[in-house]
Amino acid sequence: MKKRILSGITPSGSALHIGNYFGAVKPQIELQNDNETYYFVADLHALTTVQDKAGLEKNITNVILDYLALGLDPQKCVFFRQSDVPAHSQMMVVLGNYVTLGHMQRMHAYKDKLQKGVTVDAVNMGLFNYPILMAADILLYKPEFIPVGEDQRQHVEITRDMAESFNKKYGNVLVLPEPMISKEVGRIVGTDGSRKMSKSLGNVISIFEDEEVIHKQIMGCYTDPNRKKATDPGRVEGNPVFVFHDLINDDKNEVADLKQRYGKGQVGDVEVKERLFEAHKRLFSKARQTRKALERDQEALRAILRDGANKASRVANATLEEVYSSIGIINSLNK
Numbered sequence: 001m002k003k004r005i006l007s008g009i010t011p012s013g014s015a016l017h018i019g020n021y022f023g024a025v026k027p028q029i030e031l032q033n034d035n036e037t038y039y040f041v042a043d044l045h046a047l048t049t050v051q052d053k054a055g056l057e058k059n060i061t062n063v064i065l066d067y068l069a070l071g072l073d074p075q076k077c078v079f080f081r082q083s084d085v086p087a088h089s090q091m092m093v094v095l096g097n098y099v100t101l102g103h104m105q106r107m108h109a110y111k112d113k114l115q116k117g118v119t120v121d122a123v124n125m126g127l128f129n130y131p132i133l134m135a136a137d138i139l140l141y142k143p144e145f146i147p148v149g150e151d152q153r154q155h156v157e158i159t160r161d162m163a164e165s166f167n168k169k170y171g172n173v174l175v176l177p178e179p180m181i182s183k184e185v186g187r188i189v190g191t192d193g194s195r196k197m198s199k200s201l202g203n204v205i206s207i208f209e210d211e212e213v214i215h216k217q218i219m220g221c222y223t224d225p226n227r228k229k230a231t232d233p234g235r236v237e238g239n240p241v242f243v244f245h246d247l248i249n250d251d252k253n254e255v256a257d258l259k260q261r262y263g264k265g266q267v268g269d270v271e272v273k274e275r276l277f278e279a280h281k282r283l284f285s286k287a288r289q290t291r292k293a294l295e296r297d298q299e300a301l302r303a304i305l306r307d308g309a310n311k312a313s314r315v316a317n318a319t320l321e322e323v324y325s326s327i328g329i330i331n332s333l334n335k
């Protein structure tokens with residue numbers, strides 16, 4: 001049975017990293033084969049942090065190219081830009097009435113800011129309202145599943161709460177979505193070895209950056225701090241370099257051999273990292289070529305986004321119309 005599935009990426013950084021890829025994009029690509037899938041670039045969400053015109057334009061283009069190059073197939077999924085479907089913004093205005101200020105104040109992204117010492121005067125309303133726009137993104141398409149990383153779980157939960165509160169008043173109009181989060185790859189650790197890999201923390205391994213940049217990211221990766229020399233037995237368990245090997249390296253014999261030698265003090269960190277860099281090049285070389293080709297064909301890119309926007313709008317507007325009718329807003333959309 002085909003399931004309806006939806007997910008998105010915010011173009012808040014310059015490009016995708018392997019946390020995005022293994023935690024979200026790869027599962028999303030696998031799902032597009034046997035399901036009805038909607039994937040989009042959440043350009044309006046990026047405004048919470050990116051407020052320079054050139055920077056935002058560049059980020060959006062990059063994420064569109066990255067997403068497609070990694071394997072999103074616009075023949076199989078509906079691929080679009082959030083701002084191309086105005087229903088997202090319209091639905092957000094409605095949904096804000098079915099969630100309380102208290103609930104919004106308990107959201108992690110907001111609370112984390114305050115905990116880091118940021119004052120309420122420095123938190124813009126776009127950031128505070130972020131979960132409402134995300135709920136609008138989701139509920140318009142009535143998806144059953146939302147494939148995302150662990151950091152998005154709370155956003156899907158508050159979306160369910162909004163839908164439930166709406167449905168209680170108006171009947172079963174909205175569908176309550178389920179988060180689809182992998183236990184194994186739902187939270188990929190960063191190169192610092194402790195925190196989640198994240199654009200804003202600068203602890204990423206990129207996918208499409210220049211090779212020198214990726215080499216530097218890999219060589220700077222945290223390993224076993226107790227190991228002074230290559231002949232000291234090293235710790236494999238929990239070592240981020242081996243976490244990345246397990247994810248990236250298609251040569252499983254090499255990974256097993258490196259782990260064994262590392263544990264016995266028979267291989268240096270530099271060699272383990274160089275092998276990781278080679279594996280990264282192998283895994284993403286095809287995507288890099290695809291990305292270059294896409295970049296050259298701007299007209300094809302525009303056509304993909306136009307087509308995606310049309311298909312997404314049809315679904316989104318139908319739900320918006322139903323929502324307006326349910327709440328008593330009778331206008332030119334539904335009359």
Ligand code: TYM
Pocket residue numbers: 006007008009010011012019020021022023024025042045133134137138146147148149150151152155185186187188189196197198
């Ligand atoms: P964003 O752009 O921060 O991240 C995109 C996807 O990558 C996942 N991810 C990770 N997964 C595992 N380990 C990591 N270290 C890691 N870092 C990021 C994220 O969980 C996400 O799935 N708010 C969303 C975008 C969004 C959205 C939506 C998603 C907007 N509207 C509606 C689903 C449905 C975000 O900022 O993701």
